[in-house]
Amino acid sequence: xxxxxxxxxxxxxxxxxxxxxxxxxxxxxxxxxxxxxxxxxxxxxxxxxxxxxxxxxxxxxxxxxxxxxxxxxxxxxxxxxxxxxxxxxxxxxxxxxxxxxxxxxxxxxxxxxxxxxxxxxxxxxxxxxxxxxxxxxxxxxxxxxxxxxxxxxxxxxxxxxxxxxxxxxxxxxxxxxxxxxxxxxxxxxxxxxxxxxxxxxxxxxxxxxxxxxxxxxxxxxxxxxxxxxxxxxxxxxxxxxxxxxxxxxxxxxxxxxxxxxxxxxxxxxxxxxxxxxxxxxxxxxxxxxx
Numbered sequence: 103x104x105x106x107x108x109x110x111x112x113x114x115x116x117x118x119x120x121x122x123x124x125x126x127x128x129x130x131x132x133x134x135x136x137x138x139x140x141x142x143x144x145x146x147x148x149x150x151x152x153x154x155x156x157x158x159x160x161x162x163x164x165x166x167x168x169x170x171x172x173x174x175x176x177x178x179x180x181x182x183x184x185x186x187x188x189x190x191x192x193x194x195x196x197x198x199x200x201x202x203x204x205x206x207x208x209x210x211x212x213x214x215x216x217x218x219x220x221x222x223x224x225x226x227x228x229x230x231x232x233x234x235x236x237x238x239x240x241x242x243x244x245x246x247x248x249x250x251x252x253x254x255x256x257x258x259x260x261x262x263x264x265x266x267x268x269x270x271x272x273x274x275x276x277x278x279x280x281x282x283x284x285x286x287x288x289x290x291x292x293x294x295x296x297x298x299x300x301x302x303x304x305x306x307x308x309x310x311x312x313x314x315x316x317x318x319x320x321x322x323x324x325x326x327x328x329x330x331x332x333x334x335x336x337x338x339x340x341x342x343x344x345x346x347x348x349x350x351x352x353x354x355x356x357x358x359x360x361x362x363x364x365x366x367x368x369x370x371x372x373x374x375x376x377x378x379x380x381x382x383x384x385x386x387x388x389x390x391x392x
Contacts, residue, residue, distance in 0.1 A: 106294075106303045109160065111153035111167030115286065118190055119169055125388055126307070130225035133219040135288060141275040145303060154224075156181045157182055157289060166294035167192060167304050173200060173263070173284035178224045186308045190315055196265055198271050200225060202232075203250075203275040204259045210278060216259060222252045223261035225264060225282075232261075232281045237360045250275060313389030320390065321364045325382040326350065326357055334377040361390065 110119055110130075120130045120139070129142040132150070139148040151159055156170035157180035169184075175182060181279070191199060192255060202221075204210045213236040221228050222245040229242045245252060247262045250273040261281055270277065271348055288308050294300045327335045331349070335358060339345055345360035358379075362370065374382055 103144065104303075105144075105297050106307075107164075107166040108146055108298055108307075109151040109156050109165040109170070111151055111169055112137070112150040112157060113168070115152070115153055115171075119286075119358060122188070122190060122311055125318070126310035127389075131328060139326055146307075154178075158190055160289050162293050163291050163293060165291065166300055167288065167290040169286060169288055171198070171280055171284050172227065173198075173225065175287065176255055176284075177227050179227065179290065183292055183295045184286045184287045185290050185295070185304060186312065187285045187317060188288055188308075188311055190318075191274065191365060197283055197285045197320065198263050198265050199280050200228060200263050200284065201254075201270070201280050202259060202261055202278045203270050204278055205254050206274050206276045208254070208258070208276070213279060220256075220257035222249050222257035223258045224249065224263075225241050225261060226276075228282055230260045235244045243261055310389065311392060313391040316390040316392065317387040319364055320361050320387055321367060322385045322387055323362055323367075324357065324359050324384065324385070325379040326355055327377075327379045328354055329356055330354075331378040332356060332358075335374060335379050336379055338373045340370075342364065361387065 104264050110116065120132065123130050130139050130148065132139040137150040139150060141148050149165065149370045151168065153170045154174050157175045157178045157202055160168045160182050169188065172184065175184065197371040210216060216233065216238050217240065219240045220228060220244050221240055223242060224245055226242050233240055239389070243257065249262050250269060253260055253275070261367040262270065267277065287305070290304055336345065339360055345358050348357045350357055371382060
């Protein structure tokens with residue numbers, strides 16, 4: 103039987119990725135001491151791998167495919183196919199940024215001010231290429247973690263990843279520049295990508311995961327309304343495209359079904375009620391396939 107060897111990122115993205123797979127339709131079970139998650143799909147074989155190392159193992163063919171950050175593909179210089187972006191991170195559905203940051207009172211205001219300075223970071227190659235683009239000579243030191251606390255005593259600046267910037271602000275750091283914007287990506291070994299079965303399996307997996315991401319912040323709404331009040335109700339509803347309108351057994355009434363952002367429901371429901379909508383039902387969504 104053919105199997106797709108899939109790498110799941112261990113570490114900060116692990117919980118979010120397993121949750122995404124679950125919402126995509128797969129049940130993934132992980133023992134606290136195991137690096138081999140069980141999945142209820144005999145055509146997939148999973149392995150937990152650090153996101154930083156994922157691209158190397160996919161490049162060599164130890165894995166057919168994997169989920170990792172675009173930043174780690176760039177950092178390792180691995181030759182792999184990036185089949186799709188999966189825009190989610192450990193805290194929210196968003197891209198992340200690798201930023202150059204310094205203490206709030208630092209005189210460093212631009213990349214040119216880094217000449218002769220010390221920079222601590224986990225992405226040494228990305229940082230060195232950034233400095234080269236700006237014609238700056240500086241010493242880049244690999245940081246094993248807790249990078250924010252290394253300035254100003256151990257380094258003049260850092261290059262660190264951020265989703266919201268809150269950790270940097272908490273450590274009284276100021277962002278000087280964005281070096282790289284990154285998102286989670288689904289990558290594939292080039293040989294595996296050329297295999298029709300593995301390619302199709304990977305693309306089906308991506309479709310389900312993207313559907314789960316698309317549905318994460320949305321809900322469905324169903325309601326009934328008299329035809330004479332339909333225009334007023336439609337004026338209240340934002341829609342993914344257009345609401346579905348279906349006739350009811352009573353020809354004076356129709357059913358309306360639509361998808362909206364969950365965050366706006368609390369504003370819209372009272373307005374729908376005021377527009378004479380009845381039988382309003384909000385329901386969760388697992389996937390939206392566009």
